[in-house]
Amino acid sequence: MEERYNPKSVESTWQSFWQKNKSFKVCEDPTRKKYYLLEMFPYPSGRIHMGHVRNYSIGDVVARFKRMQGFNVLHPMGWDAFGMPAENAAIQHGTHPAKWTYENIDNMRSQLKKMGLSYDWDREFATCDVDYYKWEQLVFLKMFERGLAYKKTSAVNWCPDCQTVLANEQVEDGCCWRCDSEVEAKELDQWFFKITEYAQELLDWTEHLEGWPEPVLTMQRNWIGRSTGCEIEFPIEHSVNKIRVFTTRPDTLFGATFMSLAPEHPMAMELVTEGQRAEVEAFIAKVRRQDKARRTSDDFEKEGVFTGTCCINPLTRQKMPVYLANFVLMEYGTGAVMAVPTHDQRDFEFAGKYRLPLSVVIQPEGQTLSPETMTEAWTGPGRLVNSGQFDGLENETAKEKIAEFLEVEGIGRKTINYRLRDWGVSRQRYWGTPIPIIYCDVCGTVPVPEKDLPVVLPTDVEFTGEGGSPLAKNQSFLTVTCPQCGEAARRETDTFDTFVESSWYFARYACPDFPSGPIDRQAVEYWLPVDQYIGGIEHAVMHLLYARFFTKVLRDLGMMQVDEPFTNLLTQGMVCKETWSCPKHGWLFPEELVDGRCVKCQSEAKVGRTEKMSKSKKNVIDPDGLIDRYGADTARLFSLFAAPPEKDLEWNEQGVEGCYRFLHRVWRAVYDNLELMQGPQEHPGSEGEARTLRRITHRTIKKVTEDIDGRFHFNTAIAAVMELVNAIYAFEAKRENPAVLRESLEAVVRLLAPFVPHIAEELWARLGHQEDLLLAGWPSWDEAALVEDEKLIVVQVNGKVRGKVTVPAGADEAAVREAALGDPNVARFLEGKSVRKVVVVPGRLVNVVAG
Incomplete structure (x- = not known):
């Protein structure tokens, strides 16, 4: 055995061993309990970053730990490979997205293998592989048959110079990120998935996801946004049309004095009078350049413009001027809000700015509100006033009474509303899954027959960055024969949102080579749901919600029986x-x-x-450089030790050095004692120092097991092993008790195996074991070894520590008191004083009160 630890040599040896022996390859085994561990798969940008190192190290600890516990562990890896960056690279560098993507995958795969991650690489796939997305197209066809996929006209961001649709993130200050042209709102036909069909089930199941962080569940509940209220119709003056409003506050209807519409509302321009047209058009253009999330924030300036038209309050019959307001979004409710300025703060501020009327309709207990003296809206409870036949009712009672009255009169109805909107999946770009639809002038919208799948993304396309999707110019792809009537037709040129691919990949990992459909039910029923999912909280209401929706769709299509995809979720820090x-x-x-x-x-x-860490701020550490200098085990250990997984980790060069030195100490502890531990070993000793070391060893095994298993307290687990290593170095009776020493060193190696697998495997082999450390199993602790013979008790005099005494572990209170008072140091601080009280905290502390 070499005297010095050489991480490069050790790590290359064991990585080759794992690859050659396919150490992490698994298959279904009904005789063994399964454990499916999955980290969110990466986009193949070309290089891994420290966030990847941390995320995948966290997952690997759990996967290796469960494997050592005897579980049949599925731990796969693949690539979320479609998306705009590849297309942008093609435009900028004169390459093809496929070439750029697969080269990046090769590079990142090599980097991940250098980390020693326990992946079953035989299950690897990229979402841009035809053998993956062909099945996605089949699922789409099944959804189309059931009405869960449909097309409708929707507003999009449009760059007139590039002649293309832009995603929200490609609009910067209202301009195209590529050419700086002012972005326009444009109505286009878009494909949608009917996620709203599952809104209530998605909401209900958040109450059963006990292994998910509460902040994520709260974000999903808020995003789904269930609210109970009324839909009310407000007639438009001099028109047969009506404005439909959803409100949770029908009790304030008598106080509605104006109407606020989203600038994107389809009726907006219909309501504009000629004299207001120029002002309204300028306002709409201004709002289009504003970020939608900012528009609804409390600190954003609330602005609006009068359309020139009024609607009628259906109960008071008073005219209500209709305004377009920047804080109203089409995505919420109906895109129209009845404004009650006395009982909604946002409406109050807006009414003050534009000098709109106020009417108090709820009076709080013991107060008398007046529109002339109010400085803010009253949003609390009270009794109705100025509300006709409903005067005097408590407002909660009035909600129900007014709702019933509206239904009887035919001007409203009780309803449940969801903030959630259907998922728009169309993307006007090339590098994505083709949507399997054909348009025929005779037959209309025709799904591609299943026998003709996959619709393959063509490679002979030109990338200019202008004029929309290259697919629309590729005649060999665009032109097709209608499968129903045989006439000339054209293909859909939109591709899927990349969130579609990531909404079911975890199921395909269970059967990546299944040739007969998206999912092999037998394999999926064994492996799913994922037992532990790991990824960033930034995906809480996009990827995680879409994956839950897709799982329910696949269930209802009869492809599997799982209700939820992820049993437990860990959201790691940055x-x-x-x-x-x-x-x-x-x-x-x-x-x-x-x-x-x-x-x-x-x-x-x-x-x-x-x-x-970000490339834009340049505060990044290159994982390759870190691994080359210190080794993968050090990189892993630091990322796991520096902070709990759910917290942000702050980079610290001294911390990295400390982890590196610790691994050298572990190596040296084995090296220095290897000869001593050769030959037959007696049963571990049970006296004096040997008993103490055994107790520390078994206490450490218990703590590390409990810290890893479900708690993910990796930092405290590692700290406990460090303390055990210190105890080994301090063990002076090693020559008399080599069996105790071996037991402790082997415990260190086995406990470190999930964290630093390369050095652990090497030391395990050096200790003379022929079998793979993973097969040796996880150590168990001996309860008898945890029993302490003696207890160290701290003694205080008047609250200040004045001594320490050692007593038998089972000593009663009287014996502990006697030992404390008999300690020479304690006695010195009691001279000249009388003992008034002695408080004994069993096993820990004695406090003597003297005066």
Whole structure:
């Protein structure tokens, strides 16, 4: 055995061993309990970053731990490979998205293998593989048959210069991110998935996902946004049309004095009078450039414009001016809000700005509100006033009474509303799954027959960045024969939103080579649901909600029997680092900084805030460089030890060095004692130092087991092993008790195996074991070894520590009191004083009150 630990040699040896022996390959085995561990799969950008290192190290600890416990562990990896970045790279670098993507996959796969992650690589796939997305197309056809996939006209961001649709994230300050042209709103036909059909079930199941973080469940509940209220129709003056409103506050209907519409509302321009047209069009153009999330925030300036038209309050018969307001979104409710300024703060501020009328309809107990003296809206409970026949009712009672009255009169109805809107899945770009639809002038919208799947994404396309999707210009793809009538037809040129691919990949991992459909029911029923899912909280209301929806759809299509995809969810924190900047060259990479100065100009650099690692701020650490210098085990250990998984991790070079030194200490502990532990070993000793070391060893086994299993307290688990290593180094009776020493060292190696698998495997082999450490199993603790013979008791005098005494573990209170009072140090602080009271905390503390 080499005296010094050489991570490069050790890690390459064991990575080759795992690959050659397919150590992590699994298949269904009904005789063994399964455990499915999955991290959110990465986009193949070209290189892994420290966030990947942390995320996948967390998952690998759990996967290896469960495998050592005897579980049949599925731990797969693949690639979320479609999307705009590949298309942008094709435009910028004159390459093809497929070439760029697969080259990146090759590079990132190599990097992940260097980390020693326990993946079953035989299950690997990329979502841009035809053998993956062909089955996605089949699921779409099944959804289309059931009315769960449909097409309708919807507003999109349109760049007139590039002649293409832009995603919201491609609009910067109202302009195209690529050419800076002002973005327009445009109505286009778009494909949607009817996720609203599952709104209530998605909401109900949040009460059963006990293994999910409460903040994620709260975000999903808020996103689904169930509310009970009334739909009310407001007649438009001089028109047969009506504005439909949803409100949860029918009790305030008598106080509605104006109407607020979303600028995107389909009736907006119909209501505009000629004299107001120019002002309204300018306002709509301005709002289109505003971020939708910001528009609804409390601190965003509330603005509006009068359309020139009024509607009628159906109960008071009073005219209500109709305004377009920037804080109303078409995505919420009906896109129209009855404004009650005395009982809604946002409406109150808007009414004050535009001098609109106020009418109090709820009076709080013991107060008399007046529109002339109100400084803010009253949103609390009270009794109705100025509300006709409903005067005097408590407002909660009035909600029900007014709702019933509206239904009888035929001007409203009680209803349940959801904030959730159907999922728009059309994307006007090339690098995505083709939507399997054909348009025929005779037959209309025709689904591609199942026998003709897959609709393959063509490779002979030209990327210019202009003029919309390249598919629309590719005649060999576009032109097709109608499968129903045989006439000339054209293909759909939109592709799927990439969230579609990531909404069912976890199910395909269970059967990646299944040739007869998207899912092999037998395999899926064994492996699903995923027992532990790991990923960022930023996916709480997009990916995670879509995956839940897709699982329910696949269930209802008869493809599997699972209700929810993920039993437990861990949302890991970010990896952060301080930022550095140069007054001349801006942000600096760590390698551009030496002794606090910019290497380019020698100017003194300025340290900034600690922020999430990002290329834009240049506060990144290259995992390859870290692994080359310290080894993968050190990189893994630091990312697991520096902070609990759910918290942000702050990069610390000294922390990395400390982890590196610790692994050297573990290596040296085995090296220094290897000869001593050769030959036959007696049963571990049970006296003196040996008994103490055994107790520490078994206490550590118990703590590490409990810290990993479901709690994910990896940092405290590692700290406990570090304490055990310290105890081993302090063990002076090693030559008299080599069996105790071996037991403790083997425990260290086995406990570290999930965290630092390369060095653990190597040391296990050096200790003379022929079998793979993974097969050796997880250590168990001996309860008898945990029993302490003696207890160290802290003794206080008047609340201050004055001594420590050792007593038998089972000593009663009288014996503990006697030992405490008999301690020479304690006695010294009691001289000249009388003992008034002695408080004994069993097994921990004695406090003597004296005066």
